[in-house]
Amino acid sequence: MSKRVSTKDKILNAAEALFAEHGFEQTSLRQITADAEVNLASVNYHFGSKKALIQAVMARYLEVLMPALDRELAKLSEQPQVTTRAVFDCFRSPLNELRQVRKHGPTIFLSLLGYAYADIQGHLRRYTMDHFGDVMQNLLAALHVANPNLSPVDMFWRLHFVLGATVFAQVSGPALREIAAADFGEAIAADQMIDRLIPFLAGGVDAPSR
Amino acid sequence: MSKRVSTKDKILNAAEALFAEHGFEQTSLRQITADAEVNLASVNYHFGSKKALIQAVMARYLEVLMPALDRELAKLSEQPQVTTRAVFDCFRSPLNELRQVRKHGPTIFLSLLGYAYADIQGHLRRYTMDHFGDVMQNLLAALHVANPNLSPVDMFWRLHFVLGATVFAQVSGPALREIAAADFGEAIAADQMIDRLIPFLAGGVDAPSR
DNA sequence: GCACATTTTAAACATGCGTTTTAATTTAAA
DNA sequence: TTTAAATTAAAACGCATGTTTAAAATGTGC
Numbered sequence: 001m002s003k004r005v006s007t008k009d010k011i012l013n014a015a016e017a018l019f020a021e022h023g024f025e026q027t028s029l030r031q032i033t034a035d036a037e038v039n040l041a042s043v044n045y046h047f048g049s050k051k052a053l054i055q056a057v058m059a060r061y062l063e064v065l066m067p068a069l070d071r072e073l074a075k076l077s078e079q080p081q082v083t084t085r086a087v088f089d090c091f092r093s094p095l096n097e098l099r100q101v102r103k104h105g106p107t108i109f110l111s112l113l114g115y116a117y118a119d120i121q122g123h124l125r126r127y128t129m130d131h132f133g134d135v136m137q138n139l140l141a142a143l144h145v146a147n148p149n150l151s152p153v154d155m156f157w158r159l160h161f162v163l164g165a166t167v168f169a170q171v172s173g174p175a176l177r178e179i180a181a182a183d184f185g186e187a188i189a190a191d192q193m194i195d196r197l198i199p200f201l202a203g204g205v206d207a208p209s210r
Numbered sequence: 211m212s213k214r215v216s217t218k219d220k221i222l223n224a225a226e227a228l229f230a231e232h233g234f235e236q237t238s239l240r241q242i243t244a245d246a247e248v249n250l251a252s253v254n255y256h257f258g259s260k261k262a263l264i265q266a267v268m269a270r271y272l273e274v275l276m277p278a279l280d281r282e283l284a285k286l287s288e289q290p291q292v293t294t295r296a297v298f299d300c301f302r303s304p305l306n307e308l309r310q311v312r313k314h315g316p317t318i319f320l321s322l323l324g325y326a327y328a329d330i331q332g333h334l335r336r337y338t339m340d341h342f343g344d345v346m347q348n349l350l351a352a353l354h355v356a357n358p359n360l361s362p363v364d365m366f367w368r369l370h371f372v373l374g375a376t377v378f379a380q381v382s383g384p385a386l387r388e389i390a391a392a393d394f395g396e397a398i399a400a401d402q403m404i405d406r407l408i409p410f411l412a413g414g415v416d417a418p419s420r
Numbered sequence: 421g422c423a424c425a426t427t428t429t430a431a432a433c434a435t436g437c438g439t440t441t442t443a444a445t446t447t448a449a450a
Numbered sequence: 451t452t453t454a455a456a457t458t459a460a461a462a463c464g465c466a467t468g469t470t471t472a473a474a475a476t477g478t479g480c
Contacts, residue, residue, distance in 0.1 A: 007457080007458080025236065026235065028436075028437065028438085029437080029438065029439090030436080030437080030438095038458085039457095039458055039459055039460080040439095040459090040460090041439085041440080041441090041458080041459075041460085042457080042458070042459090043438090043439095044438080044439060044440080045457075046457095049438080049439080050437095050438065050439090154406065157379075157410075158406075158410055160378075161375040161379055161407065161410050161411075162375070163378070164374050164375040164376070164377070164378025164379050165371040165372070165374040165375040165378070166374070167374070167378065168370075168371075168373070168375070168377065168378050169367075169370055169371055169374050193367070195420070196364065196367045196368075196419075197367075197371065199417045199418060199419060199420060200367075200368055200371050200414040200415070200417055201371075201414065202417060203414045203415075203416060203418075204375070204410040204411065204413045204414035204417070205410070205413075206413060206417075207410055207412060207413020207414070207416075208409060208413075209409060210405070217427080217428080238466075238467065238468085239467080239468065239469090240466085240467080240468095249427095249428055249429055249430080250429090250430090250468095250469095251428080251429075251430085251469085251470080251471090252428070253468090253469095254468080254469060254470075255427075255428080256427095259469080260467095260468065
């Protein structure tokens with residue numbers, strides 16, 4: 001009944017799970033191909049290199065998320081009033097869409113984004129910025145409308161604090177949830193974290209600048 | 211005139227600079243020993259292993275910062291009123307002290323903390339938590355006093371959002387400063403970033419929880 | 421100045437990595 | 451069914467890593 005999965009997709013699926021859990025550099029092609037139950041050489045055959053595989057994994061997500069986020073931001077810009085909170089709420093439905101397509105989609109994507117961002121070598125940073133640059137600009141613009149009192153350079157930094165809090169919480173999410181469960185006897189699902197995150201981010205961006 | 215520097219210290223100095231710039235995993239013992247101008251084997255001779263070296267580098271910072279931060283938090287707890295902002299200001303003087311001892315001390319320390327925190331394998335996470343656990347608790351307590359309306363579990367998460375924004379901004383600091391300089395023609399020193407960061411963090415922690 | 425412990429050095433070791441090669445196999449078209 | 455292309459498979463390559471070894475050099479106490 002179930003459709004045959006191509007080698008290419010088997011690799012992508014195994015790779016994204018391992019990347020999200022261990023990062024790009026720490027994940028070997030041997031782990032990936034073992035998990036995917038394909039031959040080691042097939043990665044280089046289908047993708048050319050490990051770098052290209054990483055970019056392909058990211059592309060699968062960016063192609064879904066980017067248009068969705070752009071749509072939400074466009075919708076928002078038609079509103080008479082734009083609050084910081086409303087800007088961040090624009091992320092909710094794209095991420096939820098992603099969750100429907102892929103169970104752990106948002107978690108994986110944000111983890112990937114975190115690792116991509118922390119990537120010093122920059123080949124991924126350049127790649128993601130090429131695809132994310134426009135959305136970044138739209139985000140900055142929307143946040144500026146919501147917060148005209150903040151200087152562009154202040155907003156630039158705050159947007160990166162936002163990104164930092166987000167991806168960091170996501171990357172260390174499993175460990176943190178473990179600690180939280182032990183300390184508070186309360187399990188926190190990944191999709192609940194964004195509910196905790198958004199108020200924090202909006203409060204940070206809306207804060208007076210000194 | 212200048213004192214002879216021991217091999218051990220030469221290794222520690224070279225290691226911390228490279229760790230802060232490239233992370234723990236991406237830095238090889240060969241890079242470290244080349245920069246330190248010592249023999250490759252001396253790392254294993256003096257420290258036993260790369261893991262032990264990493265912990266020794268962290269320890270040098272923790273031993274300076276932890277007591278200083280504890281002192282500031284204790285001083286704060288004697289005040290009649292405690293605000294979230296005041297809690298975060300407790301970091302200023304310990305970090306400045308660090309800067310006087312080591313020129314790029316705060317930058318390096320926060321970068322190290324970031325890499326340590328992102329470290330999945332956990333040997334460093336466990337190590338740093340052993341040394342940082344008490345301060346974490348004191349921080350949580352102080353923040354709870356400043357913000358009694360927030361539930362412990364909410365505070366737990368927000369503290370980690372804070373940590374995320376901080377270390378992330380620090381780790382990607384060089385690249386971000388580069389972009390900022392290009393986009394705004396404005397160079398931003400590392401020690402000015404904390405002035406931008408603290409208002410953001412305080413605003414985030416003080417935000418309503420939904 | 422000698423004997424012993426400490427430290428430094430150079431070389432090799434074992435392991436894991438991304439990649440390439442070459443042959444076997446499967447797939448698809450004629 | 452035959453033939454050519456696409457894919458899979460196993461093995462090896464070249465390189466970088468952390469670590470270990472054993473000899474040389476240096477320092478130290480008597």
